[in-house]
Amino acid sequence: MNSQQIHLASRPSGMPTQENFKLVEVELPSIQEGEVLIKNTWMSVDPYMRGRMVIRESYIPPFQIDEVLEGGAIGEVIESKNENFPVGSKVSNISGWRTTFISDGADLTLLPSVELPDQHFLGVIGMPGLTGWVGLFKVAQLKPTDTVFVSAASGAVGSVVCQIAKQYGCKVIGSVGSDEKAEMVKAMGVDAVINYKKVDDLTQALREAAPEGIDVYFENVGGAHLEAALEVINPYGRIPVCGMIADYNADVPQPGPSNLLQINTKKLTMQGFIVMDYWEHYGEFVEQMGQWVKEGKVKSEETVYEGLENAAEAFIGLFEGKNKGKMLVKI
Template identity: 55%
Template sequence: MTTVREIRLKSRPSGLPTAENFELASVDLPAPGEGEVQVKNLWMTVDPYMRGRMNDAKSYVPPFQLGKALEGGAVGEVVASGDAGFKPGDLVQSNLGWREGFNAPAAQVQKLDTRGLPPQAFLGAAGMPGLTAYAGLLRVAALKDGDVVFVSGAAGAVGSMVVQIAKAKGHTVVGSAGGPDKVAFLKAIGCDHVIDYKAEKDLTAALLRAAPDGIDVYFDNVGGEHLEAALTAARPFGRFAMCGAISMYNATEPPPGPRNLFLVVGKQLKLEGFIVSTHWDMLADFHRDLAQWVKDGKVTWKETVFEGIEKAPDAFRGLFSGENLGKMLVKLG
């Protein structure tokens, strides 16, 4: 019998989650049964979308259940196997994060070929956030030659990949992030114009200074004032990839809508929301292109790492105060 710890949802948050919304519990794992594997998690991810699953509301994924372990991407190592397709030592991916280990049917884990990359990269740049950037920019926003690209949340896991993919394809990129460290990071990865939104009194004016002729593509991770600024700066027939709106996730009252939404009509803009799971068919192309970009020195990434399962709630909450530079991860093993 192996004892592991996991983080459960104790209560549903109102506004920004607090430590009281989570509880740390211990679970005893027996030897895996036939067709099962036992996995020791090495890394887990925390992502903004998880905030929506903490609400008891219908969405594109079911809500987390009270008193049950949360879920999310994880990379782990098989320590025991009752399935012929897996052996101890195999690296695997799963959606069974927020716990130090687990037993599960073999069909719930996937073998991980790291292709020479660190395993945790497949929770970030080479995983869901990277594919989100790739699909959102190339398919949803339909990036075209000569496009000027604006990215909000540009120093985060998704945003920083959007910046680098656009630059790898030869585009002018404007990125917005908060604070000098994030500004320096964006400049280091080639972002042409960086806006420190925390230092600007008028975000729209700052964007128009950075892109005086306007923008063609907006990759939205933030919503709110950033969306308003992008609507004002957009050129006719601009395309918006609506990926997230982290500025609104903890709102306790409905936030005001964009005051200039009417510009969508006159400028004939296209605003399209998307979920990365709709675009898994692009994964092979993404990994092929990513490997070449990494080889050519065009793509890199940053990680912010908390250590220990007990720190997972702190890592998650840190997403909403901008504590992460690049991908927020929790190291478990």
């Protein structure tokens, strides 16, 4: 059995390019007692992977040159010598970027028995969904009376944040980078959408959308979005920091907002978090969110690229704003 894999060919400098990736075919050995052979059907590309492509201090070790990349994936067991994972089992795993692989089961999780499409476990009821849910409820202590501003509102996390906050009773304002994405976010029922590429003054646009101020800023972007949020946020506002995608490809560090003093003046709490620290809540989350999705209260938004050979293009597309909702590769 052969496996096609995407390896890291070189470390990106600035925006990743096709040259940073290499499609390699390797032969897999036969499985041993306790092992299973998995065929991946879906894989995830996520902005955080950019951080692993370079060597820097981070919460996860960097990818190695000429080694296969990693990431979330969904697969099916096609050969098994492990009774916990019989042939036909569907599993979520962290061995994306490859068609097939062998596992002893330690890194596999059987998909929960929620009757939803498999790929949802990489999106709305997977890591991005949990990230949004955790950021709102566990970090920002969301209240139904809050006005919530969400940057990258059409993204995998942002689209979930908008929908959770909206159906929780909050007023929600989303920011996106194209009219097409604005339409998508509007269709999710949010109260206002800002296409930040079309406004001269993001702070002013946010103030108009939220004359009463915002209480929570769900930070996915950094830069001008953070600056606008700091201006318009109310005293005791909360800023869960999920990411700052504007900075991920910056080779020359970009200066931060000039109004950080607002953190003091308004007694704000800005808190970085990563979803790994909250996996204990996954069961609770998947039950609640699965229900919302089944009831149509939260919709899964997905952009799908077909074929492992297009995974690099899908990944690069994340930084070019090509995804609406969760960016996925169907293998």
